[in-house]
Amino acid sequence: MNFEAVLFDCDGVLVDSEPITNGVLRESLIEAGWAISREDCERLFIGRAVRDLRERIETETGKPFTDAWLQAFYARRNTRLMAELNAIEGVHDAVAHLHAHTKGRIACASGADRAKVVMQLDKVGLSRFFGDAIFSGHDLPRSKPAPDVYLAAAAHLGVDPTRCLVIEDTAPGAQAGLAAGATVWGFCTQGHGRAFDGLPVARVFHHMRELRL
Template sequence: MRHDLVIFDNDGVLVESERIANAILADWLTELGHPTTLEDSIRDYMGAAVHRVHDLIMERSGRRLPADFDATLHARTVAAFERELEPVEGVTDVLERLTAGGVPFCLASSGTHERIRAGHRRTGLDRWFPEEIVFSAQDVGRGKPAPDLFLHAAQRMGVAPERCVVVEDSALGVAAAVAAGMTVYGFTAMTSAERLAGADAHFGSMTELPALLF
């Protein structure tokens, strides 16, 4: 094993949530008078904590989002996850191999703990990710692209940043991992290798990931 800890992003890496979540976000913003397509949402917000949505909308329109924005977005997203969410194809095979090899892994996501848990209950990934190895942007002051979340996860897992490898599918997540001084592998299922240019390597299918990790 080349590293002492594998840190997985959640949305788009472990669960097929990006299109679901970004479609809901785009629809909600459009309802509120900020026309947003699915493609716009993926480009601007994929991999980010919700504060980025508030920041960009204020920057672009000069208007604040309503006080119930986060709660409504969260409720709609969790409901959709409980109806539709599936694990990323092949990811359980990767987790089984890491477990069999005694390789520690954890999760570091821009999503809330409740959203992560809801998705994992639906997909069965909760058996792989007990609460003590799940880290959320809620746990730190700044979400991705700041390195805080990845550094927090490494510190809690007792591993030096330079001994960690991050598996990410967003440009913001890759930037955060680079800023944390970690190796990062970019998953290109939804995001082009060009947008993940800061990654140390790229892969398009979970079947390719073990060759990078081991």
């Protein structure tokens, strides 16, 4: 298929942020009273907005989920990201290739808060490729796995979602891309892409050098 636009997730696709963010989240949850394991924290939260699990957090901690707690987590997370964040290996060449191939019709469509996405793209030198085509599920009625953020990105680029390729690394993100009507390729740096088991992703790839159209 000759795709007219490429829509990228951010965390785990463009930047290697998931271990940092999830580690800080786990620390914050443990301090709040939820003795959550690393495996459970990754399973529950990677690919989803923290605020979307507020009821589970309140149940496990026995405390109200407050904006003050969330903002404190964001501040702590951002400090660590600014100190430790790296781009996914090979992503600069891949994004440059697809930017040229689609005549600039690429976008970043993330479930994370927009300030975080912009900060991360700035830090690793990818912002110049995306310009104002950066979208956050926090700014829309529903975040991933709902399709809203991908529909917004496709509309901004003026491309029918069915003519878009979505690059995702999580099941909720892949579900969002599929629900938007796009073709989804799953990015998986380790293993065989089992995160996408049962989902009709068109392809699973393991290094950004494979991302060519």
